[in-house]
Amino acid sequence: MGFDQYHEPANELPEETRTFARLCAVVALICGWVTTEVGRQPWVVYRVMRTSEAVTGAGGIPVGYATLALVYLGLVLAVAWILGRLARLPLDPMTAPPTAEEA
Amino acid sequence: VIVHLYELPLLFALIGLAFYTVLAGADFGAGWWQLTAGKGPDAASIRDHAHRAMGPVWEANHVWLIFVLTVVWTAYPSAFGSIASTLSIPLFIAAVGIIFRGTAYALRAGASTARELRAIDTAFALSSILTPFALGTAVGGIASRRVPVGNAAGDQFSSWLNPTSLLIGVLAVATAAYLAAVFLCADAARLGETTLEQKFRTRALAAGLVSGAIALGGVAVLRSDAHPLYHRLVEGKGLIGLLASIAAGSATLALVWRKRYEASRYTAAFAVAAIIVGWALAQSPVFLEGLTVREAAAGRDTLVAVTVAVLAGAAILFPSLALLFRLVLSGDVGRGEGAAGQPTQARSLLTTLAPGLLPRLAIACLVAGIGFTTIANTAWAHTIGVFSLFAFIVVAFPAALPPDLLHTPVENPKAEKADLA
Numbered sequence: 001m002g003f004d005q006y007h008e009p010a011n012e013l014p015e016e017t018r019t020f021a022r023l024c025a026v027v028a029l030i031c032g033w034v035t036t037e038v039g040r041q042p043w044v045v046y047r048v049m050r051t052s053e054a055v056t057g058a059g060g061i062p063v064g065y066a067t068l069a070l071v072y073l074g075l076v077l078a079v080a081w082i083l084g085r086l087a088r089l090p091l092d093p094m095t096a097p098p099t100a101e102e103a
Numbered sequence: 104v105i106v107h108l109y110e111l112p113l114l115f116a117l118i119g120l121a122f123y124t125v126l127a128g129a130d131f132g133a134g135w136w137q138l139t140a141g142k143g144p145d146a147a148s149i150r151d152h153a154h155r156a157m158g159p160v161w162e163a164n165h166v167w168l169i170f171v172l173t174v175v176w177t178a179y180p181s182a183f184g185s186i187a188s189t190l191s192i193p194l195f196i197a198a199v200g201i202i203f204r205g206t207a208y209a210l211r212a213g214a215s216t217a218r219e220l221r222a223i224d225t226a227f228a229l230s231s232i233l234t235p236f237a238l239g240t241a242v243g244g245i246a247s248r249r250v251p252v253g254n255a256a257g258d259q260f261s262s263w264l265n266p267t268s269l270l271i272g273v274l275a276v277a278t279a280a281y282l283a284a285v286f287l288c289a290d291a292a293r294l295g296e297t298t299l300e301q302k303f304r305t306r307a308l309a310a311g312l313v314s315g316a317i318a319l320g321g322v323a324v325l326r327s328d329a330h331p332l333y334h335r336l337v338e339g340k341g342l343i344g345l346l347a348s349i350a351a352g353s354a355t356l357a358l359v360w361r362k363r364y365e366a367s368r369y370t371a372a373f374a375v376a377a378i379i380v381g382w383a384l385a386q387s388p389v390f391l392e393g394l395t396v397r398e399a400a401a402g403r404d405t406l407v408a409v410t411v412a413v414l415a416g417a418a419i420l421f422p423s424l425a426l427l428f429r430l431v432l433s434g435d436v437g438r439g440e441g442a443a444g445q446p447t448q449a450r451s452l453l454t455t456l457a458p459g460l461l462p463r464l465a466i467a468c469l470v471a472g473i474g475f476t477t478i479a480n481t482a483w484a485h486t487i488g489v490f491s492l493f494a495f496i497v498v499a500f501p502a503a504l505p506p507d508l509l510h511t512p513v514e515n516p517k518a519e520k521a522d523l524a
Contacts, residue, residue: 057255058191071199075206082213 132283134231239275243268344381461502
């Protein structure tokens with residue numbers, strides 16, 4: 001199996017620059033999404049249905065969204081914890097990518 | 104039996120719901136047995152067994168829930184809007200439960216101490232009970248006609264906190280535990296784990312009796328709380344499903360008692376699926392209070408598109424699903440390479456004798472299917488069209504597979520690796 005996916009050239013750019021570039025990619029992605037969603041208002045389906053016509057009439061939506069925000073906050077912490085712990089474990093030799101000598 | 108075009112997507116959704124109830128139900132039920140395992144080394148072995156059995160299909164079963172939601176909101180938008188807005192609270196609870204389950208399962212890999220493992224398993228087990236219960240209460244709200252047509256037109260609380268909803272919520276948890284016990288017992292027997300087999304055999308028998316008692320006792324609840332449904336369930340078409348479920352449930356108990364575990368998997372699944380059939384037959388043609396299936400259906404073009412899309416999707420999904428089940432049921436998943444990929448005699452004979460026949464037959468079925476369901480306008484033509492499309496699925500898959508793929512085994516994986524590098 002090939003493992004020759006793209007890797008950023010090591011040592012070509014400073015660590016801080018690469019981290020900054022990665023963050024910029026995420027920000028660009030989210031901003032594009034926000035632009036389409038906000039730019040379409042007040043339509044939910046452009047010139048077919050207004051957002052005010054589409055929104056649920058159910059009560060307690062702020063409570064629900066606050067709960068959801070807390071759940072996802074907990075998820076972020078849990079994922080950070082598990083990734084941190086897994087990153088410290090040694091790699092399983094059976095699943096590790098081949099070294100330069102093997103390939 | 105003539106199936107109208109406006110009923111077809113609902114039929115697909117109900118098939119999806121039956122798959123979800125059986126397959127995801129067994130996953131949820133495994134969480135129940137983890138929670139009730141108690142303490143000590145015996146309990147740890149039960150929890151590990153339940154965890155291991157879920158590994159190959161980790162949370163994949165939620166595709167059925169997504170399928171049901173997608174079909175219903177596309178083909179019956181007004182009904183979906185009414186259900187989602189009135190029953191927003193139980194559906195929200197179910198969604199949070201699913202999130203917690205998936206997370207807990209993933210976090211388990213990183214747990215290093217017994218205490219961490221126990222905390223994660225408890226979170227997993229609690230959400231495994233919460234989710235089917237919440238979904239069951241939502242079904243109860245629909246079945247007892249407490250969801251009227253309109254945006255949040257029903258009561259936010261009594262629509263899912265009522266006798267029928269609580270009954271179906273509890274029944275969902277009980278049948279999940281029952282399915283899981285039967286499946287885990289069969290798994291343990293196959294692995295040769297006699298102690299675990301004995302434990303899950305007892306659990307399967309107990310859960311089967313409890314589920315059966317809740318289901319039959321529940322009929323009395325329906326009589327006072329959801330009389331139209333009760334009436335159609337014990338005197339109308341729904342009786343077929345009820346009787347089939349009782350028969351399959353009793354057969355499961357007998358099979359587990361006599362240690363015929365592999366057969367008991369199927370009867371247990373059938374017993375649970377038959378409850379959904381009974382509900383659907385008892386409720387039809389009413390979808391929601393004051394709304395029949397016909398009135399709820401989207402435009403004709405949408406229905407045709409959904410039908411064709413589902414059948415085409417089934418052509419891709421079902422062969423893969425069949426392969427997954429065959430591997431899981433024969434115990435090959437996780438055992439390593441070697442057993443899979445043996446072409447059958449019949450298949451090689453057919454492909455040798457009739458090159459090109461299968462693809463042509465497949466295309467013919469496809470054309471007939473699309474023609475009958477789109478251009479034709481009567482019920483009988485639609486029925487033929489659907490059967491043609493099903494025939495297309497059956498024929499097209501062996502036709503589309505390149506024969507070399509199954510016939511040439513990879514003799515030396517290392518050589519291939521070297522070539523690629």
